[in-house]
Amino acid sequence: MNKLNRSHADKNSRFGLRPKQTAASLPETSRQLQAALFDSECPIFLDTNILIWSFGLNESASAAWQKWLFWLGDRLTVPAWVVHEYNQLSGNPEISNPYKGLPRKLKVVFDELIGSAARALDSGSATSLNCSSKVDLERRLTASTDFVLRVGEAVSKSDRGHRMELLKFYETLLAERSRSADIHALGRAAHAEFDARSALRLSPGGEDAGKPENHCGDLIIWNELLAHCVEAGQSKALLVSNDVKPDWCYTPQRLVLEGGKEIPWSDSAARGLRLPNPDLIAEFRAHTGGEGLVLASIVQIIEALASTTNNTAGSADFSVLAQAIRADRTPTDQAVDWFLENPGPYSEAMHRVAAWEISPDEVDQENFEEWCRRQMGDAGFRLDQVNWTTVFCALFI
Structure with missing residues (x-):
């Protein structure tokens, strides 16, 4: 641990292991995810299950997914062990052609x-x-x-060759963004500590103790995440994974909604919310001096990226991904989706009612809203609940 991180760790050592939260605030956890996702310096780590999940996407959604990973640039870090696991799985026909049966x-x-x-x-x-x-x-x-x-x-029969293109894309991406680490050394180190951690029920890996193969995989990925953050001087990290095993995360008993109303836990209301186990937070703090560890499922990531509320300027780029995962879409999001699904009116608006030369202020927003309402008619969502200024900013600026 370098001097900077050691001083941070010493400063935070007064904080002991915290108990699990009984109630979690949805607005607060959403803000934490957005802060990590849109922070240009926060490293983003992908789990193996996310790479495998992506082979089920349609051609347009796959292209949007690849574009996002490319845009992340140096922020994207793929643990060496994830690359190792991917190599074991990527040749399986059920992975590259998941809907054959x-x-x-x-x-x-x-x-x-x-x-x-x-x-x-x-x-x-x-x-x-x-x-x-x-x-x-x-x-x-x-x-x-x-x-x-x-x-x-x-x-x-939906594969139009795009899954082979995804394989080629990953071949390049993983070569560039994977951690430079000796997987043999990583494996030996994890095996040396796994039994003790598992016996003490320390996260992660305890749920995999009975697996005949690769039972140390989660622990290796966790150790790589810690090592990367220490090396980079980072006290925050976003791990994207669909793994919801209790040796990684937990669900609180209650949810606190916007406005302070508290309700019993509901999967539909929580939209995939999971909180990192307190011992993970404590270990992350001990290594990095911070508590900025965020775990998120791919659904949470895509909903945040495709939300006109959270990502007005970039939301249109992720509309097809949001549709592919059947994301929870607001009327404003659905209005953006409508334009992207109807290129004729989109082009007409771009050249007429939403056209501008020097400044977007040239566009009459009331006229734009009236024109949109006429075009959309009975579009299947509440037009009176659409924020038309946000739609304009998402699509025409």
Whole structure:
């Protein structure tokens, strides 16, 4: 540990191990994530499961994902062990073609549903499902099944070559952004301390103690994160992972909403919120002198990037990613999405109602809003709840 980090650690040593939070403030944790995500100096670490997740994206979303990783530049740090795990997995056909078996799985499920419905449901059941008869129910069920199977077939054939392009992109990216570390030395060091940490239930890795292979993987990644932050003099870090095992993070019992209202924990309200275990925060503070460790799922990252509230100027670039993960979109976000899905009106607005030469102040915002409302009509979201100035800033500046 260098002198600067040692002095920080000494200064913070008066803080002991804190208990887990009973209630977490959604606004505060959201601000912490945004502060880390949009801080040009905060390092961002990717877990292996994020790289694997990205192979399921459609072509447009994959392009947006690659663009973001490229934009991160030196902020992006990929632990050497993540590259090692990726190398073990990337040649698996189920990784590079994740939907190949989907039509077969769907057919099995729907064959069982149709057979079960035929045996278990009578005319009275059909009527309760708003069908005129059991024959009508079976006809409608068959039609729905045919549609779903066609969708499944389309999904299985959705690779237009972009997954091979993603493999090539990662080949270059990981070579440039992975930590320069000896994975053999990392493995030996982790094995030397893993059993003791696991026995004491210290994060991370305890949940993997029973795995026959790679049970030290999480600990190695954690040690790399700490080492990088110490070397870079950083007291903050953002780790993006879909791993929600209790040896990394926990969920509070209650949530505090905007305005101070406290409610019982709800996955739908929390939108993937997980807090780092207190012993992780304590160890991070001991090494770096700070407590700026943030854990986030890929859904949280994309929702923040694609939000017109958090990222007005750049939100349009992530609209296709937000749609791919079925993100929770505000009416303002949906208005931006509408323009991106309708290039005709987008182009017309750019050259007419939203056009400007020297300053955006040249645009009549009331006229812009009126024109947008006429164009969107019944768009399926609340036009009266759209912040039209934000839409203009996101798309036309």
